[in-house]
Amino acid sequence: MAVPVLMFAGGVIGNIIAIAALSGSNQGRKSSAFFALVCGLAVTDLLGTCLASPITIATYLDRNVLDDRNLCDFHSFLLLFFGVAGLSIICAMSGERYLAICCPYAYQRCGIDKHFAHKCLFCIYFCNIVFCCLPVMGMSESMCQPSQTWCFIDWRASDLLPAAYSFLYASVSFLLILMTIILNCAVCGTLLIMRRRKVHNPVSRGSTRARWTALSSDVEAQMMTVLMVTSAVVLGCSAPLVVRVFTNQMTQTENSHADLAAIRIASINAILDPWIYIILRRTLFRKVRKFSKRVYSSRKGRTSDNQEGLATTPET
Numbered sequence: 001m002a003v004p005v006l007m008f009a010g011g012v013i014g015n016i017i018a019i020a021a022l023s024g025s026n027q028g029r030k031s032s033a034f035f036a037l038v039c040g041l042a043v044t045d046l047l048g049t050c051l052a053s054p055i056t057i058a059t060y061l062d063r064n065v066l067d068d069r070n071l072c073d074f075h076s077f078l079l080l081f082f083g084v085a086g087l088s089i090i091c092a093m094s095g096e097r098y099l100a101i102c103c104p105y106a107y108q109r110c111g112i113d114k115h116f117a118h119k120c121l122f123c124i125y126f127c128n129i130v131f132c133c134l135p136v137m138g139m140s141e142s143m144c145q146p147s148q149t150w151c152f153i154d155w156r157a158s159d160l161l162p163a164a165y166s167f168l169y170a171s172v173s174f175l176l177i178l179m180t181i182i183l184n185c186a187v188c189g190t191l192l193i194m195r196r197r198k199v200h201n202p203v204s205r206g207s208t209r210a211r212w213t214a215l216s217s218d219v220e221a222q223m224m225t226v227l228m229v230t231s232a233v234v235l236g237c238s239a240p241l242v243v244r245v246f247t248n249q250m251t252q253t254e255n256s257h258a259d260l261a262a263i264r265i266a267s268i269n270a271i272l273d274p275w276i277y278i279i280l281r282r283t284l285f286r287k288v289r290k291f292s293k294r295v296y297s298s299r300k301g302r303t304s305d306n307q308e309g310l311a312t313t314p315e316t
Contacts, residue, residue, distance in 0.1 A: 011049030018274030036117035045270035048082035076142035087176040094183035146256040170245040237269035
């Protein structure tokens with residue numbers, strides 16, 4: 001009983017603090033699409049915690065709670081929806097950073113701002129609600145899992161439609177994970193290439209230098225740090241459940257301990273995400289960056305002093 005209660009409290013408190021911290025940001029950051037997507041992810045995590053966790057807590061008080069078919073279907077829908085919605089928003093955040101850094105002209109021409117991000121969030125919610133309602137519409141069936149504390153789709157179904165939905169859900173989640181990784185790698189590769197060009201060609205044209213200066217600003221660096229850390233947390237928490245869906249449907253063997261561990265790891269995501277936004281706030285990020293620059297400068301100075309000392313040493 002203590003574990004779900006603590007997870008519920010941690011998710012609610014952490015996400016409320018994160019939303020408050022994000023709301024206190026300056027107006028310039030609030031107008032960006034990335035900021036709107038981060039807020040959307042925080043609100044999604046808060047909603048998922050507030051809707052799903054009370055049902056789980058109730059099952060510890062009464063093991064027969066999920067015997068109600070409607071409540072079981074609703075709990076299964078919540079776990080399906082908030083799992084794939086988090087992956088969709090992270091993928092959208094990666095796509096936004098890819099367009100901003102790799103295709104800046106297309107980014108400006110499309111007018112990607114917070115209003116565009118709000119429309120994107122609406123589309124993500126609408127599409128995922130329809131997708132996760134398919135089991136209720138008859139494509140699959142929700143069933144109470146052996147621990148009697150959560151409901152999920154029948155992921156060991158022998159019938160064609162339920163098995164197809166299990167593979168479809170796992171495949172969509174896997175594609176979102178893969179796309180996020182590819183976009184993040186593309187962004188990091190572009191930043192490294194631009195950094196290398198700046199180092200080797202310091203007297204390049206002003207437009208290129210100005211572009212790199214903008215991309216290497218505190219705000220851009222903070223966005224990329226938040227994106228990378230959040231992506232690692234979301235993907236790491238979501239991947240075990242995706243693996244369990246594939247494994248259960250393909251092997252048809254039951255491993256309730258592995259299934260329960262996978263859903264618990266997925267639930268931890270809503271607790272960890274908000275603390276990323278809190279810890280990586282701009283003020284703290286600036287302090288960390290200044291400290292890293294000092295350490296780098298001191299090391300570079302010691303290296304140059306050592307090289308000068310070796311150069312002036314007389315030959316024996």
